[in-house]
Amino acid sequence: MRMSNLFLTTLREIPAEAETPGHRLMLRAGLIRKLAAGVYSFLPLGYRTLEKISNIVRQEMNATGAQEVLLPALQPAELWQESGRWLKGGKEIIRLKDRNDRDFCLGPTHEEVVTDLVRHEVRSYRQLPLMLYQIQTKFRDELRPRSGVIRSREFIMKDLYSFDRDRKGLDESYNKMYVAYDAAFRRCGLQTLAVEADPGMIGGTDSMEFMAPSDAGEDVVIICNTCKYAANREAARIRTTTGENEPEKEMETVLTPEIRTINQLTDFLNLPAERMVKTLIYRNGEGRMVAVLIRGDREVNEFKLVRLLNSSELILAEPEEIEALTGAPVGFSGPVGLEEKATIVVDSDVAEMRNFVIGANEANAHFINANTGKDFSPDIIGDVKLAGSGDPCPECNGFLVEERGIEIGHIFKLGTRYTQAMHATYLDETGTEQTIIMGCYGIGISRLAAAIIEQNHDEQGIIWPASVAPYHVYIVQISPGDKRQAEMVRQLCATFDSGGIEYILDDRDERPGVKFKDADLIGLPVRAIIGPRSLESKQVEIKCRRSNEEKKVYLADAAMEIKSILGGDAFVCTI
Ligand SMILES: [Zn+2]
Numbered sequence: 267m268r269m270s271n272l273f274l275t276t277l278r279e280i281p282a283e284a285e286t287p288g289h290r291l292m293l294r295a296g297l298i299r300k301l302a303a304g305v306y307s308f309l310p311l312g313y314r315t316l317e318k319i320s321n322i323v324r325q326e327m328n329a330t331g332a333q334e335v336l337l338p339a340l341q342p343a344e345l346w347q348e349s350g351r352w353l354k355g356g357k358e359i360i361r362l363k364d365r366n367d368r369d370f371c372l373g374p375t376h377e378e379v380v381t382d383l384v385r386h387e388v389r390s391y392r393q394l395p396l397m398l399y400q401i402q403t404k405f406r407d408e409l410r411p412r413s414g415v416i417r418s419r420e421f422i423m424k425d426l427y428s429f430d431r432d433r434k435g436l437d438e439s440y441n442k443m444y445v446a447y448d449a450a451f452r453r454c455g456l457q458t459l460a461v462e463a464d465p466g467m468i469g470g471t472d473s474m475e476f477m478a479p480s481d482a483g484e485d486v487v488i489i490c491n492t493c494k495y496a497a498n499r500e501a502a503r504i505r506t507t508t509g510e511n512e513p514e515k516e517m518e519t520v521l522t523p524e525i526r527t528i529n530q531l532t533d534f535l536n537l538p539a540e541r542m543v544k545t546l547i548y549r550n551g552e553g554r555m556v557a558v559l560i561r562g563d564r565e566v567n568e569f570k571l572v573r574l575l576n577s578s579e580l581i582l583a584e585p586e587e588i589e590a591l592t593g594a595p596v597g598f599s600g601p602v603g604l605e606e607k608a609t610i611v612v613d614s615d616v617a618e619m620r621n622f623v624i625g626a627n628e629a630n631a632h633f634i635n636a637n638t639g640k641d642f643s644p645d646i647i648g649d650v651k652l653a654g655s656g657d658p659c660p661e662c663n664g665f666l667v668e669e670r671g672i673e674i675g676h677i678f679k680l681g682t683r684y685t686q687a688m689h690a691t692y693l694d695e696t697g698t699e700q701t702i703i704m705g706c707y708g709i710g711i712s713r714l715a716a717a718i719i720e721q722n723h724d725e726q727g728i729i730w731p732a733s734v735a736p737y738h739v740y741i742v743q744i745s746p747g748d749k750r751q752a753e754m755v756r757q758l759c760a761t762f763d764s765g766g767i768e769y770i771l772d773d774r775d776e777r778p779g780v781k782f783k784d785a786d787l788i789g790l791p792v793r794a795i796i797g798p799r800s801l802e803s804k805q806v807e808i809k810c811r812r813s814n815e816e817k818k819v820y821l822a823d824a825a826m827e828i829k830s831i832l833g834g835d836a837f838v839c840t841i
Pocket residue numbers: 490491492493494495659660661662663664665
């Protein structure tokens with residue numbers, strides 16, 4: 267491809283809209299352009315990378331025995347009503363009506379559509395296991411689209427669905443996907459971390475996220491400094507601190523005029539926040555009040571709380587609701603006497619504490635020397651803490667640390683979440699009807715491109731891994747008007763063509779400095795220069811973008827040398 271023909275404008279200025287280094291580079295290197303908030307066009311260089319990523323992912327999915335399909339993006343509301351997600355999906359689902367006033371949505375995901383397909387086609391156990399996938403556009407009306415294609419409203423995703431006879435089959439499909447994901451990300455030049463995740467809106471039991479560690483990531487990953495434990499913040503567990511041995515004292519009331527916060531209480535009673543217990547009041551979807559007890563220096567992880575309560579919804583109560591429940595203004599809530607009126611959830615660490623401070627459900631008063639079990643009865647004891655740096659690891663004696671990451675893949679064991687609601691069944695060997703067991707597995711293809719750049723760049727521009735670079739080599743012809751240089755370039759391009767090396771030839775009538783700047787910004791793995799010096803020496807100057815190593819090689823050896831720099835995976839998914 268000649269630079270003079272390429273549909274590309276690089277930008278010198280840093281675009282004001284860009285939020286992360288990768289977003290800036292994708293705009294500056296002309297990979298993407300914005301159409302509307304969270305809606306982007308991919309230009310030729312960006313699209314080539316997308317195609318290469320798709321091909322790598324496709325190869326790894328095919329290798330597991332999965333089959334590629336293409337399902338409609340336009341989906342009838344009836345299917346979503348059947349699974350119960352039409353209402354639950356809220357404003358994230360882009361909804362529309364057809365000319366006959368029928369409700370449709372633009373698919374944010376395809377569990378319903380693929381389950382509908384499978385329930386009509388699969389009859390017998392002989393047709394299972396089955397894995398179907400597609401690489402297709404998805405739509406989610408994000409509240410805050412950001413960082414370019416990292417969180418956009420229209421994006422390309424690979425989604426795969428597994429259908430098995432039983433749990434054991436699901437485990438096998440899930441493990442196959444885990445291995446395939448790991449391979450695909452490695453081949454794309456990404457460092458990733460597989461972390462425990464919360465199944466969230468999709469539903470189901472086990473789930474893992476694949477995170478690309480990056481400061482530009484909006485997810486917080488919690489990892490152990492000693493063992494391999496890793497989880498996203500929503501799912502991160504914390505080891506419960508061992509019990510205190512202090513004998514239980516008699517609970518007493520202390521007056522705490524206008525002392526409503528843990529900080530004020532700490533100063534007033536001259537006790538550390540670890541000796542206090544906060545009581546937070548929530549209301550669940552059924553209107554039942556829930557009192558959650560957590561150590562004063564801790565925050566509640568509402569995802570864990572929802573799972574522990576098996577609740578569909580949980581909202582912090584309004585001040586009037588708290589007053590109606592406890593008989594005291596906000597800031598003085600406690601569990602004593604609430605047993606009949608609310609579900610009392612005690613964090614596992616609080617259950618181990620002795621003689622702590624807690625609200626007395628009376629204005630301007632707290633209790634000291636309160637104890638779980640003695641002064642109030644919990645309904646549920648469990649880990650509802652939000653994990654952070656310094657917390658004890660749930661798997662070993664190490665400590666947890668926080669890291670930022672970009673979620674690029676997610677695998678779920680759905681079980682019968684959809685197949686039961688939508689009656690997707692098969693007949694086993696005895697002719698008995700059984701519900702199909704399902705899994706789902708996603709990779710954000712366009713987000714992957716962004717994550718690769720976040721992990722692979724420097725001040726000058728992108729540093730593409732060879733396997734997903736739009737082209738392999740950036741050829742700079744120093745003097746485009748020079749016939750002898752042009753002839754050398756022609757010979758070089760001929761060796762590249764026959765060797766399967768993809769290149770951009772910068773034949774523009776620009777100063778060399780401009781071309782070198784663009785070469786670094788676009789970030790192809792190798793730069794090759796043909797200039798006046800090449801004419802005498804018959805040599806090409808080649809430079810590796812990543813290592814900055816430069817060498818001069820004879821024209822005849824250039825293709826071989828470049829191939830060894832690129833490595834084998836550069837040629838597996840060429841376009
Ligand atoms: Zn650990």
